[in-house]
Amino acid sequence: MNIFLKKTKNALALFRIKQWSKNTFIFLPLFFGRKLTFLPELINTFLAFLAFSFVASSIYCLNDLLDVEDDKLHPKKCKRPIANGLISENLARFLIFLLFFASGSILFFANLPIQVACIILLYFVMNIAYCLKLKQIAIVDVIIISIGFVLRLFVGASAGNVKLSHWIVIMTFLLALFLAFAKRRDDFQIFIRSGVKARSNIARYNSEYINTVLSVIIAIVLVSYIMYTVSPEVITAFGSDYIYITSIFVVLGLLRYLQVTIVDEKSGSPTDILFNDRFIQLSILGWILTFVYFLYL
Structure with missing residues (x-):
């Protein structure tokens, strides 16, 4: 039981759950559109938040997997689960698939506009490109991060049927x-x-x-x-x-x-x-x- 709890804790650290706070930008269109008290729109936005968060966590896993050797030399990043050996690279690959599958399941079964899935997929593809190459290009790297926040807004606007x-x-x-x-x-x-x-x-x-x-x-x-x-x-x-x-x-x-x-x-x-x-x-x-x-x- 203790081993299971420890592995779960390490997996959650890899997912960077704290970083999900960035995804609260998804709720801003609903908030400013005066629809935060509308239950159907709120549920849809929450489901979109979960789907987006799972995809974002899969990107964090991929990034740590690709940067594992560099992270081992970094004074702070060396504590990340893959870099310090708490999670194997094979397990990390499985978790990436699991997170993407969880996000896709929400998008498939939830009553969300197709635009939400398209925007999340765009975010996923853009960040794969970021992890593989774009983060190595100065200025382009910060632009990609900023676009990611804007995409969060569009996810929220589509899910809550709000004009941005x-x-x-x-x-x-x-x-x-x-x-x-x-x-x-x-x-x-x-x-x-x-x-x-x-x-x-x-x-x-x-x-x-x-x-x-x-x-x-x-x-x-x-x-x-x-x-x-x-x-x-x-x-x-x-x-x-x-x-x-x-x-x-x-x-x-x-x-x-x-x-x-x-x-x-x-x-x-x-x-x-x-x-x-x-x-x-x-x-x-x-x-x-x-x-x-x-x-x-």
């Missing part, structure tokens, strides 16, 4: 780009300290370049978000002139993340920051609760 605003697509892409570059900064810092390359394209990045890019992106995000909150279409849709108040939480959250990235140099895992940084958690909670008030109360 161009604003949410643009800002999601930019936010994901910001997080991806912050992660590359952490990779570069590890390379400087230990000489270990987290990825082969790390030589095409440096602190000055990444800091400049982060500054530019955060400025664009903040300006875009403020323009969004004061745009006539948003004021009309939400029936309030006070949506701009939510900008406070966006500014606080981004500035804190920039501090964690540049001052603390701990931007290697956006998910770990999300789960451990109280300042960012409170910023996100304030942002969500403010929108709940405007949309549902």
Whole structure:
């Protein structure tokens, strides 16, 4: 029994369940479309979330399988289940198939629009290309990550039958780009300290370049978000002139993340920051609760 529990724990670590928090972007179209309380749409979106999460976990498994030799040399990634020998490569291959099969089963049996399956398949194929080649190309690698977040939005919009605003697509892409570059900064810092390359394209990045890019992106995000909150279409849709108040939480959250990235140099895992940084958690909670008030109360 203990051996089974240990293997299950190792498998879950390989699946990176914490990373499923990224897939909550799938619920954003439903949330902003005022359909979060509509049970059929909520169920469909949840099923789409599960299907997408299983596929995402299969990609994590594939990535760890392909990078196992490099991960063994990395100060952090060496603790991953395949790299440290807790899960064999053959078992990892079986788990990739199992996860993909589980996702396909949900999509086949659930009453979801065909677009959901097509978008998830596109995400899967795109990330296979990322794992095999594209992650080795500087800038292209972060663009692929950002597109992945946008695809999450389209999955949620299709599952919940919600029309996406161009604003949410643009800002999601930019936010994901910001997080991806912050992660590359952490990779570069590890390379400087230990000489270990987290990825082969790390030589095409440096602190000055990444800091400049982060500054530019955060400025664009903040300006875009403020323009969004004061745009006539948003004021009309939400029936309030006070949506701009939510900008406070966006500014606080981004500035804190920039501090964690540049001052603390701990931007290697956006998910770990999300789960451990109280300042960012409170910023996100304030942002969500403010929108709940405007949309549902």
